[in-house]
Amino acid sequence: MPKSWFLRIGxxxxxxxLYLPILLLVILSFNANRSVAVWSGFSFHWYRELFNDQQLLSAAWLSVQVAFVSATFAVVLGTLAGLMLARFGxxxxxxLFSGxxxxxxxxxxVILGLSLLLLFVSLEQLTGWPEGRGMLTIILxxxxxxxxxVTVVVQSRLVSMDASLEEAAMDLGARPAKVFFVITLPxxxxxIVSGWLLAxxxxxxxxxxTSFVSGPGSTTLPQVVFSSVRLGLSPKINALATIVVAIVAVGIIIAGIYNARQERMRQLDEKMAAQG
Structure with a gap:
């Protein structure tokens, strides 16, 4: 019993x-006062200020674009790498490839950012591409x-997957590509969804x-937030963070529902295969 109480308290x-600071941030985003130490009443003032700040909105939109494109390409390459490590023996x-x-x-x-910067500078001097630092270099x-x-997440799932399902499909005459898209991919x-969200x-x-590989006109949201913290945190950042938290929470709920549904379908398929 004492051990149980200790675990619960921990x-x-x-x-x-983890979550109390986030809750305080959400509450303070509705504070009418600029100071975080004084509560002056409930207000949407800082949200209006946020939507009138074009620099902050542009940085947020750039970050979303970069994250979406990067995550999509990372999922494709990471899935192929995970498949290669898990299935090719x-x-x-x-x-060398795994390392x-x-x-x-x-x-x-810091080392990764510096090495990528040197790579882009060398490529620009040798081939003229990429021309300067901007959105493209950040995405790469x-x-x-x-x-x-993504590779680690997908590889771990492939390793725990029952390979007999793929073998049975190939024994029935399915080609490797069809086995992958019809059996393995679902x-x-x-x-894959978890890897995309993580990426x-x-x-x-x-x-x-990003600080190493970005250039003028390609300032992302974390850079703007970091700069604003150094100069004095504005409550607009609290409002922006609250919106991000809300979006992430909705995304996690949707992903959880999707994963639970896929897991039930997988278990049902495996049960039907075992019975057959």
């Missing part, structure tokens, strides 16, 4: 530590490090790498 403490160069895919997971962002950089996270779809979040949140 769980509650951890949840409060001990091929020549596997250790290169996993390197962004353990490499400090974000694909580089988010792909590693089963690993929850992992989107990491890209949207990145500051260090």
């Amino acid at each position: 769980l509650v403490t951890g949840l409060l530590f 001990a091929f020549r160069g596997r250790a 290169m895919v996993s390197a962004p997971l353990v490499m400090p962002e 950089s974000h694909i580089t490090f988010t792909m590693a996270f 089963i690993i779809a929850p992992a 989107f979040t990491l890209s949207l949140d990145d500051l260090v790498i």
Whole structure:
């Protein structure tokens, strides 16, 4: 019994530590006063100020565009890499390939950002592409490090997947491509969705790498927020953060419902296959 109470207290403490600051941020976004120490009443004033701040809105829109494109390409490349590591066995160069895919997971962002900057500068001097630093270089950089996270998620799902389903489909005459799109892809779809959401979040949140590879006219939301914190935090940032929290919460709920549905379908398919 004491052990149970200790675990419950630890769980509650951890949840409060994580979510209480977010709750305070949401509450203060409706504060009429600029100071976070004085509550002057409920107001939507800072939300109106936010929607009138074109710099902040432009940075937010750029971050969303970069995150969406980066996450989409990272999912495609990460799924192919995860499939290769999980299904192709001990091929020549596997250790090198696995190490290169996993390197962004353990490499400090400062080193990764600096190396990408040097790469883009060298390419521009040799080939003229990419021309300067901007949205394209940010997207390429974000694909580089988010792909590693997608690979880990998809590979772990493929490893735990029952390979007999694919073997049975091929025994019945299905080609490998059809097996992948009809059998494998629907089963690993929850992992792909999770990987996309993870890549989107990491890209949207990145500051260090983006600071190295961005240029004039390509300022992302984390850069604007960081600059505004250094000069004095505006309550408009609280309003923006509240909107982001609301969007993320809705996305998590939708993803949870989708994953639960896919898992039920997978279990039903496996049960029918076992009975057949």
